[in-house]
Amino acid sequence: MTSVKKIRDIKKDQMIVFKNIHKSYPMGKESLHVLKGLDLHIKEGEFVSIMGSSGSGKSTMLNIIGLLDTHDAGEYFLNGQLIEKLDEKKAAMLRNKFLGFVFQSFNLISYKTALENIALPLYYKGIGRKERNKIAFDYLEKVGLGDWANHLPSELSGGQKQRVAIARALVTQPKVVLADEPTGALDSVTSTQVMELLREIHEEGMTIVVITHEEDIASKTERIVRLVDGKIMSDEKVNKKVEM
Amino acid sequence: MFDLDGWQEIFQSIGKNKLRTVLSGLTITFAIMLFTILLGMGNGLKNTFKSFFSRDAENAIFIMPNNTSKAYRGFQSGRLIEFRNHDIDYILENYGENIDYIIRRNQRQVDITYKNKKSNYSLIAVDPEIQFLERSIPFDGRFINKSDLRKKSKVIAIGRLTEQDLFPEGVSAVGKYVNVGGLAYKVVGVFSDPGGDNEERLNYIPITTAQSLYGNTDKVDQINILYSSNLSTSQAVDFGNKLVIDLKDRFDVDPRDQRGIRVMNRAEGIQATKQTSGALDMIVIIISIGTLIAGIVGISNIMIYIVKERTKELGIRKAIGATPGSIVKMIMFEALFITSIAGYLGMLIGMGILSYSAPGLEKYFIKDPSVDLGIVIFATVLLVFAGIIAGYVPAKRASKIKPIVALNDD
Numbered sequence: 001m002t003s004v005k006k007i008r009d010i011k012k013d014q015m016i017v018f019k020n021i022h023k024s025y026p027m028g029k030e031s032l033h034v035l036k037g038l039d040l041h042i043k044e045g046e047f048v049s050i051m052g053s054s055g056s057g058k059s060t061m062l063n064i065i066g067l068l069d070t071h072d073a074g075e076y077f078l079n080g081q082l083i084e085k086l087d088e089k090k091a092a093m094l095r096n097k098f099l100g101f102v103f104q105s106f107n108l109i110s111y112k113t114a115l116e117n118i119a120l121p122l123y124y125k126g127i128g129r130k131e132r133n134k135i136a137f138d139y140l141e142k143v144g145l146g147d148w149a150n151h152l153p154s155e156l157s158g159g160q161k162q163r164v165a166i167a168r169a170l171v172t173q174p175k176v177v178l179a180d181e182p183t184g185a186l187d188s189v190t191s192t193q194v195m196e197l198l199r200e201i202h203e204e205g206m207t208i209v210v211i212t213h214e215e216d217i218a219s220k221t222e223r224i225v226r227l228v229d230g231k232i233m234s235d236e237k238v239n240k241k242v243e244m
Numbered sequence: 245m246f247d248l249d250g251w252q253e254i255f256q257s258i259g260k261n262k263l264r265t266v267l268s269g270l271t272i273t274f275a276i277m278l279f280t281i282l283l284g285m286g287n288g289l290k291n292t293f294k295s296f297f298s299r300d301a302e303n304a305i306f307i308m309p310n311n312t313s314k315a316y317r318g319f320q321s322g323r324l325i326e327f328r329n330h331d332i333d334y335i336l337e338n339y340g341e342n343i344d345y346i347i348r349r350n351q352r353q354v355d356i357t358y359k360n361k362k363s364n365y366s367l368i369a370v371d372p373e374i375q376f377l378e379r380s381i382p383f384d385g386r387f388i389n390k391s392d393l394r395k396k397s398k399v400i401a402i403g404r405l406t407e408q409d410l411f412p413e414g415v416s417a418v419g420k421y422v423n424v425g426g427l428a429y430k431v432v433g434v435f436s437d438p439g440g441d442n443e444e445r446l447n448y449i450p451i452t453t454a455q456s457l458y459g460n461t462d463k464v465d466q467i468n469i470l471y472s473s474n475l476s477t478s479q480a481v482d483f484g485n486k487l488v489i490d491l492k493d494r495f496d497v498d499p500r501d502q503r504g505i506r507v508m509n510r511a512e513g514i515q516a517t518k519q520t521s522g523a524l525d526m527i528v529i530i531i532s533i534g535t536l537i538a539g540i541v542g543i544s545n546i547m548i549y550i551v552k553e554r555t556k557e558l559g560i561r562k563a564i565g566a567t568p569g570s571i572v573k574m575i576m577f578e579a580l581f582i583t584s585i586a587g588y589l590g591m592l593i594g595m596g597i598l599s600y601s602a603p604g605l606e607k608y609f610i611k612d613p614s615v616d617l618g619i620v621i622f623a624t625v626l627l628v629f630a631g632i633i634a635g636y637v638p639a640k641r642a643s644k645i646k647p648i649v650a651l652n653d654d
Contacts, residue, residue, distance in 0.1 A: 068563060068648040088568045088644065096565025107560045107651060111260035124565040129249055168564065 014080070015176060015207045016042040016065055021074035023060055024180035035058045036230035037074070037191040042209065044175070047202040049210045049218040052227035059180060061227065062211045066099055066178045079175050096124055100169025108153040108168075113138060114160075117151040124174055139167040140156045143197060159190035166197060170206075177201065179210045183217055195220045229236045255576050264553070268546045269586035270581070272627050275539025276587050279532055279623050280594025280615050286528030288605060288613030290521045295611060303344070303475075304510045305484050306376050307467040307491065312504035317496045320594045325495050325504050329455075329462040333488070334494070342475060342483045345373040347354075347468040348451045352458075354425035356402075356447065358410040358417070358510035365406060366446050367424060369454030377468055378446075385418035385433030392432070393450045398457075400429040403444040427457065428601075458576055471511070475517070497621075539627050544634030547579060551638035558642050559650025568643035575639035582645055583631040587624035594620070 023035040034057045042048055052058040061068035064076065066087065076083045079098055100121075101107075107116045109244070115136050122132035140149055143163040147155075153161055162182060169177050179198065183191035195217060202208050202222075210221055218224045219238060226234045259263050269617045309325035332346055350369040368374070382401065392399050398424065407417045417431045424639055429449065437443040455462055470489075471480050488501060488507040497504035551558075558571055598613050605613060642650070 046321075056315040064646045066563075068651075069646055092562060092565055095563065101563050103651065107556075107563070109557055111257070116256075120561070121564040123249060123253065124561070124567075125568065129252065172565070215521055 002056055007235065013044050014041055014077070015044045015046070016040065017075075017077040019077075020063075021071050021076060023057075023064065023069075023071050034230055035064075035071070038230075038232060039223065040232065040235075043209065045205050045209045047199070047203075047210075047222040048225060049221040049223070050211055050216075050225045050227060051212060051218050053213060056227040057230040058213075058227050062178055062180050062209065063219050065176070065209060067095050068103060082228045092124075096121060098173060098175045100170050100172065100174040101178045102162065102177065102179035104163050104184035106153070106158075106160060106165045106185075108164060110153055113150045113152055114145060114156065114164045116169070117153070117164055121168060121172045124163050136167070136171055139171045140164070142170075142219070143167045154213040155192075158186050159193060162186060162190075163196050163197060166194070166201070170201065174206075176207045176209060179208065181211055181213070183214070191217065245291060249424075250574075250577070254574060254581060257574070258582060264550055265582055266391070267542060268550065268631070269582050271539060271542040271546055271633065272583045272586035272624075273590035273593065275542065275627060276590030276620065276624050277594040279535045279539075280591055280620050281597055282295075282531050282535060283528060283615045283619065284594070284598040285605075285610055286524055286531075287615065288602075288610030290524050291613075292294040292609040292611040293517050293521055293524070302510055302514055303471050303473060303480065305469040305471060305480075305487070306504045306508040307469070307488070308465075308508075309495075310503050310506060312497055312501055314498040314501040314504075316498035316501065317379055319496055325497060327464040327467055329464065329586075331491075331494075332464065332467065335467070335491075338490070339483070339487060339577045342472050343469055344472050345371075345376060345470040347371045347374050347377060347470075348373065348464040349466040349468055350451060350454055350463070351465060355423075356406065356410065356425075357423040358420065361410045363406075363409050367400075368446055369449050369451045373470070374448060374468070375435075377470055378439065378443060380435040380437045380443075380448075382435040385431070386415055387433055387435060388448055388450050395450050396452045396456050397450060398427065398429045398453055399432045399449065400424060402431055402436055403447045404434055404436045405441060405444040406447055409445075414472055464551060473487035474554050477511050477514050481509060481515060484504045484509035484511060536623055536626060540630040543583065543627060543631040547631055547635035548638050551575060551635065551642050555642055555650050559645070561652060562643075562647040565595075571643040572636070572639045575635050575642075578627065579631045579635040583628040584624075585629055591620050591624060638644070 011094065018038045018040040021035055021038040022032040022033070024033045026032075038061065050058045050061060060069065065069050065078075067078075070086065078094070082092075086135050109120070112120065115133060118139055119132040119136035122135060127135070136151060137146070140146055143166055145160060145167070148156060148160060153164070156164065162185075166177075166182075169179075177198075182198070185196055186194060188197055198208055198210065199220065208221075210217070212218050223235070223237050225232060254649070265291050308326075309327050312319070312321050312323045312325065317323045332348060336346060348369075348371055352367055353364055356365050356367070356368045364437070369524065370388075372390060372393060375379070380387065383404070387401050387402075388399055391397075402417060402422070410422065411417050411420070417434055420431050421428045422431055422449075435444075437446070451464075471483060474481060484507055488505060491497075492499055492501070493504050495505060496587075554575075558566075561571060562568075595615065602610075602613055605611075
């Protein structure tokens with residue numbers, strides 16, 4: 001099969017397609033086989049959680065989806081586009097265009113204010129300063145932090161930082177938001193608020209993939225994919241609204 | 245090459261990370277400052293050495309007869325050696341091709357009086373060519389000349405300060421008669437002398453006048469020679485040595501006698517100066533290069549540290565869409581900006597310190613310490629370049645790290 005034909009195989013509404021994805025990490029002379037042939041389809045607009053204990057390969061999977069890492073074998077289509085032989089520059093552009101990241105440790109730049117952190121992806125997109133500050137402020141208000149625009153990350157609570165990070169993930173209007181343990185560093189009340197925020201964003205049509213090891217976080221999404229030892233053990237729909 | 249936004253991004257990074265900025269900047273500022281100061285001091289030392297020999301003509305040999313200090317060829321020690329006019333002819337006959345000018349010079353202390361003002365001065369009876377040796381410049385009237393010499397005229401050229409001492413302000417001495425040790429001399433000119441105050445209180449009369457007026461002799465106290473400018477320094481040294489051996493033989497002076505006939509050869513001084521300033525040059529060059537190397541090592545270390553410290557930030561930037569190129573560019577431009585400003589600052593401080601401390605340094609034989617601006621700019625550019633290279637390597641590496649690795653860096 002040619003790759004052109006493969007692309008034709010993929011339906012238009014498939015956002016993320018994994019076909020027999022393998023990934024190993026060299027560990028000295030040995031190599032650690034982390035992903036052992038994953039097949040996964042995520043449609044546009046889905047709210048998916050990927051669950052698994054530590055070492056199950058869920059973070060590796062998210063990194064591959066997020067183009068932060070490369071896979072060894074198999075095929076990965078993002079928004080219908082085959083991902084192969086990506087150099088860093090292309091990967092950076094695709095990330096900027098299609099993907100928004102939310103990390104467990106927030107990963108805000110410490111010397112930039114909330115507003116500047118949110119505006120940064122727009123800078124790399126080549127949008128002018130005034131314009132990007134305006135857009136960034138809109139998103140800051142969207143996550144309810146309009147009054148905190150000029151505060152540094154060190155002046156924000158954990159929940160606020162994560163909301164800034166979510167705003168930053170959204171500001172480029174990506175196709176997919178990838179959240180790696182977004183509530184891992186937060187208390188349960190704040191966690192619930194963050195998940196609520198993600199749900200709202202999802203309801204506006206955004207595809208969201210959340211990595212977590214907590215059942216109650218996963219249960220707030222609409223589909224749970226369970227990974228065990230580098231393989232998908234189960235894939236079930238939950239909370240699916242009746243009218244859909 | 246870089247838009248306003250890019251610079252704003254850099255300025256923010258510089259401004260918000262003050263310790264980092266100050267650290268890298270200080271290294272450069274300090275290195276350039278030290279470089280400038282050391283180079284300036286070295287140049288100052290050299291200037292001092294040069295100035296020791298620049299007051300009079302450089303190609304001069306002074307020959308002074310005195311009492312012998314050793315018995316030789318049947319003569320007792322302590323015999324007084326005296327030159328006469330025919331000794332001048334002898335030297336010219338035998339060494340003429342090596343000599344531009346030969347000057348007889350008799351010196352005595354006299355009182356010079358003009359109207360009611362009187363003071364004690366050196367009166368020097370010479371051949372007019374002394375002007376070329378002393379570098380005296382008549383600024384009013386003329387110097388004594390050949391015609392004065394021939395006519396044995398009673399004329400005198402006085403120093404600028406002699407005129408100032410004896411004549412009222414605004415009155416020219418030229419054409420006036422002064423009383424020199426009881427005899428009236430006509431002032432033909434007033435001269436200035438780069439040798440300073442002492443040499444501007446000298447006063448010259450023709451040697452022939454002196455020889456006929458004072459004792460009617462043909463004695464010569466001192467012979468001054470301006471050797472030919474065609475001679476190299478070492479040739480001039482050889483010429484001086486040969487001449488003194490010959491003269492000692494002619495006057496039956498022991499060749500080892502240091503007193504009977506004394507010779508001062510400027511060429512020897514020049515040779516010593518050249519060697520000393522060559523050695524100084526070497527020392528200055530070595531110290532300067534050492535300073536620069538220290539600066540290069542310093543800025544390199546700091547750049548590597550900075551990039552290491554920023555690994556996580558760079559990972560974040562990459563995760564949200566920064567290309568590797570933009571990462572490298574950002575670090576390079578930051579380094580370029582900081583090091584240029586810091587280098588410029590170091591240059592200004594160094595030069596400021598040099599010019600501020602210059603007057604106080606003269607007693608340490610450092611005169612007019614200054615640096616060639618081109619060399620300092622070159623040194624600054626070198627350090628800036630080193631900083632950029634030192635930043636480029638780790639920046640390039642950081643830009644290639646997978647963002648996920650950079651993000652996990654804590």
